[in-house]
Amino acid sequence: MNKANPTNEDTNNHSTEPESLDFVRAIVAKDQQTGKWDHRVHTRFPPEPNGYLHIGHAKSICLNFGIAQQFAGKCNLRFDDTNPIKEEQEYIDSIIEDVKWLGWDWQDRLYYASDYFEQMYQYAVELIKKGLAYVCDLTAEQTRQHRGTLTAPGQKSPYRDRSPEENLDLFQRMRNGEFPDGSRTLKAKIDMAHPNLNLRDPVMYRILHAEHPRTGNDWCIYPMYDWAHGLEDSLENITHSICTLEFENHRPLYDWFIDSINRDRPEQIPHPQQIEFARLNLTYTVMSKRRLLELVQAGQDSNWDDPRLPTDQVSSWDDPRMPTISGMRRRGYSPQSIRNFCQRIGINKFNSTVDFALLEHCVREDLNKTSPRVMAVLNPLKVIITNYPANQTEQLDAVNNPEDPSAGTRQVPFSRELYIERDDFLEDPPKKFFRLAPGREVRLRYAYFITCQEVIKNENGQIIELRCTYDPATRGGDSPDGRKVKATLHWVCANNAIPAEVRLYDHLFNKENPSEVEEGRNFFDNLNPDSLKSLPQCFVEPHLKNAPPLSRFQFERLGYFCTDPDSTADHLIFNRTATLKDTWAKIQKQQKNQQ
């Protein structure tokens, strides 16, 4: 960037200039360089199929798949399906769809923890034989009492010193289904006084007579996460096991498990390196699967047969107000915008909360470049062009995307009766209001200059129609005499317009941190009652008649919109993804504050 010396190093600089690496990538880069893992890079995204993926998962997905891509490595998709009570096939299907939609590819490496159950069982047998694991008959409650507290050491289980032979027999019988749920567990024999509670003889297996989505009734004992997870990574020969901060305290346990398996073992199993990063928090939303599930369940319990959409409740996992990937897809977010967002927020080890405005910026940035422009009127106000021939319709050329010349042009019909946006007319305009007002001339985009001559009201004094004149010489929107107008309005042709329903969305919660609640209240109290506003009687230009579901547009001057999956040619439904930045709204707010 040295302007005085543009000749030499300047030219090849940007290619060699090292982008700064986040701390995870820095570790991966170093390991790859030193050959720690034989120059391999192999990551994985390991969701539990107990809910839908959200934007926080996208951060992890982009990290894991992104690292694999950047370092010419691989990334597996693996379901961590070790708890059949909470997991469902529906979730598996949605997760596969969402990761794919985000644009990542795991090729043939779709794995399931449940595929490793037999191998895990054998490893457990090895630990029992080494005297490092035992079957314990304590109840859950007793186990808790024996664990001690954060400051006090625990006590040893009375079953801790059973012989390997007895343990082997009992463990086999646990597997055989001879014991009821909760009656016994397999525990690791570590140290009941360890300052890290995770090492106080953690449970490895519990008895659960539950049908598993994949293994059916093959098993009635299921491995605990701590036991299973490190083994899954080891079995897949993962190099870098990237996870979130709350598992930091568990790392010593994973290390213990693998080291213990490897002790005196002729064939050593791989020992991946775990790296923890901070999960994503976003303003005005919640990001835990538990809370998202509560929102969905609350919505399902309510009466959705009511034709009015309940505005303070969410309809489903893919409700456009949800921070789920499926919700954002339905809302109109592009995969690219989500990936850009995940790149911008960075990776760190401390908790932080990203401003929702950054997400919005990322969608706008992407959709500005990619989405075709169309005209739609949300709150119609009829305009009659009194000096325009009554039975005439003409076609006017409109640019599809000023940011992308290759998007070309289309034709929009124009005739005597039009609709404009109600907000674009004020009978008594305040300062800085540039739009239509009595006697004022504005431009109709790609059409003509019009001047408001008369305001028609009903008996209640409400404005129901405007009578305007147009200047035929300004066809297309340019005035040959060079006179200026201060505003350009969008519009639709009344007898060609297509009715549509438009759903406007706002933050799901009206508090930056919805989890922050008064004593005795919960996050439901922070739900934004105005998060959904449905406008059933809008008009869009005829071009949109056959817009397929999930197609994205910019409604000029209004925002980005996406056809809902339920949208049909007979009943068009658009979801607002985001508004355009609105300088006028800002000015209005300022004027209000000054008064």
Add this chain to the structure above:
RNA sequence: UACCCGAUGGUGUAAUUGGUAACACACGAGUUUUUGGUACUCGCAUUCCAGGUUCAAGUCCUGGUCGGGUAGCCA
């Protein structure tokens, strides 16, 4: 009152590993404009505190302060 982790503008991240705080968002002011959009210009932090090492500290050392995590047969 235990153990682990962390702390850079309003927000999220950088800083060639000891060399004079950079980028983006947000906010504010302007220019351009057939979207009050986009684009562009300008403004906005002496790096939690206190000592120390050093010619030089956001970076290293010591001690504080504050924040997060951990006591599921959840993940």
